């Protein structure tokens with residue numbers, strides 16, 4: 626098969642022939658029809674993820690068709706249209722037994738723990754735990770974005786963030802996950818303040834339902850702008866980018882008893898990030914993390930997508946071939962707020 630491979634962190638990836646994957650006993654191989662290009666892939670390529678061993682094939686936001694199944698898989702057959710959460714769970718550890726597959730103790734993330742979906746085929750573990758059926762009327766490109774950014778935003782806003790109609794919700798960083806969060810919070814009846822440094826990202830945020838937009842370019846204190854617009858601060862705020870500045874702005878833009886949800890990854894040399902904790906004490910803030918979403922939680926989200934309440938297809942801004950993926954991956958550093966790019970591995974120019 627053809628796949629995007631990199632041999633060294635930060636060195637250009639290339640498209641080349643590699644052996645086809647085989648399914649584990651409990652796994653499947655999926656023919657990739659669409660796979661999203663995500664900032665997490667860029668983090669992995671630059672060497673921020675200790676789970677990656679070289680050489681490596683990135684890609685974790687995929688949708689496609691089951692090609693082959695392992696001998697112990699009961700629920701899936703070749704030809705089934707599927708997607709997966711980016712956290713593939715083991716199904717048997719204490720976290721999985723409690724229904725918290727998104728924080729599985731033995732999780733395998735395609736494109737991180739093993740070769741991912743920037744390829745014509747990808748192997749996925751524990752298929753009966755992790756595969757999600759894609760409705761016949763949903764495009765593969767739309768379904769691909771569900772597995773990471775949209776599902777992550779859904780859990781962050783609805784489950785961890787406990788959004789309520791009429792609340793102010795601020796979203797710091799309007800890339801794929803941030804725009805998804807804007808759409809989901811607006812659909813839940815919240816008034817959303819979108820914050821970004823890119824006018825294009827803020828335009829997309831407006832399309833997704835943001836009531837107010839803050840262009841943080843050159844703003845010394847974006848949190849003050851959020852507090853001003855919301856009459857004292859947001860009830861719920863997300864750092865959807867992942868940086869010390871956006872994390873602090875999210876926390877500082879909350880009102881009393883507000884909830885901050887950290888969604889964007891926060892790589893740092895010593896693994897720590899400064900957070901304005903004094904404010905969390907004084908205002909009794911809640912600081913929460915959110916990490917993907919379990920496969921069993923997908924049906925509720927899929928119902929909202931199929932009914933048209935949520936429209937993840939609006940986030941798709943471009944489609945590229947596998948051959949264009951190495952350059953696009955390298956450009957993710959500066960491509961913030963450009964919406965969602967989907968790779969179609971079988972499409973060749």
Ligand SMILES: [Zn+2]
Nearest residue numbers: 663665773774
């Ligand atoms: Zn992702």
Ligand SMILES: [Zn+2]
Nearest residue numbers: 715718721729
């Ligand atoms: Zn588990």
